[in-house]
Amino acid sequence: MLATEPWEYSLNIPNDVRAVTVSRRTLRLILTVHGLIRLVDVAELLATELISNAVRHTKGPAALRVRWSPPGTLWIGAWDADPEPPGPLVPRRQTADLEDGRGLALVRACADVWGWQPLSRRGSRGKYVWCECALEASECIPG
Incomplete structure (x- = not known):
């Protein structure tokens, strides 16, 4: 059954590369329980990129x-402790096997809207990078 009421979840994570997997699996469970399985693939991709950047940088x-x-709108956001704006939207060097620098380009390609803002959280400065995707636009074919 599709979620008809608004809801919100927050997951605090340590600076640990395993947090990306925990976040992705938690998001999959949340969406499945709320009947939003159609959003799982694109939401996992978006959350993975946002959390990976937060943990890595x-x-x-x-x-x-x-x-x-x-x-039908899903918002996904990641807070981290660095107040600097997110990195470049496209890789500095465009090569087929370059892994670094593609995350925000994927977010831009797969999300309907995305953005960032400086943020204070529990007395710490940082930033909040967010994106949204609509249920009817739940597929992502970067290109």
Whole structure:
């Protein structure tokens, strides 16, 4: 059954590369329980990129926030302890096997809308990078 009421979850995560897997699996469970299995693939990709950046490029804790607003918008956001703007949208060097630098380009390609803002959380400065995807636009074919 499709979620008809709004809901929101937050997951505080340590600065640990395993947090990406925990976040992805938690998000999959949340979406499945709320009947939003159609959003799982693109939401996992988006959350993985946001949390990976938070864990890889900062030294402090991070948090994943997931929010649903009927009739069909999913917001995914990641807070981290670095107040600097997110990295470049496209890789500095365009090569087929370059792994670094593609995360935000994937977010831009797969999300309907994305953005960032400086943020204070529990007395710490940082930033919040977010994106949204609509239920009817739940496929992502980067290109």
